[in-house]
Amino acid sequence: MAEAQAVLEAPAPAAVEPTGPSGSEAAAILLMLLGDEEAADVLKRLDPTEVQHLGAAMFNVADVTEDQVERVLDLFMTRAKARTTIGFGSAPRIRSVMEQALGQDRAESMLARITPPTDSRALDAMRWMDAPTIAALIENEHPQIAALVLAHLEPPAAADVLQLLAPDLQADVIYRVATLESVTAEALEELEHVLVREVTRSSSRPATARGGAAEAAKIMNNTRAGTDQRIIRTLAKVDKKLAAAIEDEMFVFDNLNELDDKNLGTLLRNIENDVLVVALKGAEEKVREKMLGCMSSRAADSIRDEMEERGPMRLAEVLEAQKEVIAIARRLSDAGTIMLKGRGDDYV
Structure with a gap:
């Protein structure tokens, strides 16, 4: 890995002719030859400007021949020969590498700015x-x-x-x-x-x-x-x-899954059972189970039984109940009683 990083940081090899890939494109070829985890590990070691340049260069190496790979990356010739069908310039592959290196949110933001033709200096x-x-x-x-x-x-x-x-x-x-x-x-x-x-x-x-x-x-x-x-x-x-x-x-019902048990427990104590039963009918299973997991076994079983007894419900009714829960969560957050994820630097 140290050898791969050294190639990324070194000037373009002298053997590359003027018509060949630039230094950034040569580095991008190497990244695309590496496995996702290895490429992500290299990207983590670069500064933001280098990540930006390499990410943009990945989109410019769509037509790379084996001969060019060999000339640009002769220290990595064996690997290049064995993996000439990796799909250079593939947007899904670039996304995969970026997400492993930067996380999904930062990768989305990065790709939104480097994917042609949406870039702006x-x-x-x-x-x-x-x-x-x-x-x-x-x-x-x-x-x-x-x-x-x-x-x-x-x-x-x-x-x-x-x-x-x-x-x-x-x-x-x-x-x-x-x-x-x-x-x-x-x-x-x-x-x-x-x-x-x-x-x-x-x-x-x-x-x-x-x-x-x-x-x-x-x-x-x-x-x-x-x-x-x-x-x-x-x-x-x-x-x-x-x-x-x-x-x-700004805040949807499924975001409640991001609350820790303490904050979620406080929220649940401020919601009427009738509202909670309806709201949970339309919730994703992981959200529903997390919320029920923050209650006592007896209370959770009671909510499950009532949900089953009520049978199918109109979507509008479920959404209205979920909005009420969200409104309570916002009110508690504004009062400093609970902390919702992503609310600046405020702590309780």
């Missing part, structure tokens, strides 16, 4: 900046620019930036994130100019699909308790329907 550079730097760059720009920036950051980072913006700007930005559908070449070029001190020269880019209520909700889920509801209340004055859509996306 400005956004690429900016996602490695700290929150205060990004906030300082966008605080005096048009809110649409701020929304574009937040929509392309990982949700926790976007939440950090959002909380540094002026309170009267926060709801406007979240509104624009939620209504953002695609990013035009002109918008990306404008962003390039705004961040001229931080990024490379502007270039033509195709539209990128980002934004929406779900994207806005991810950002809101990572703000501190209280900030999210303040923004929702402000947003509701402008667009009540959109505010409700974002709130529905």
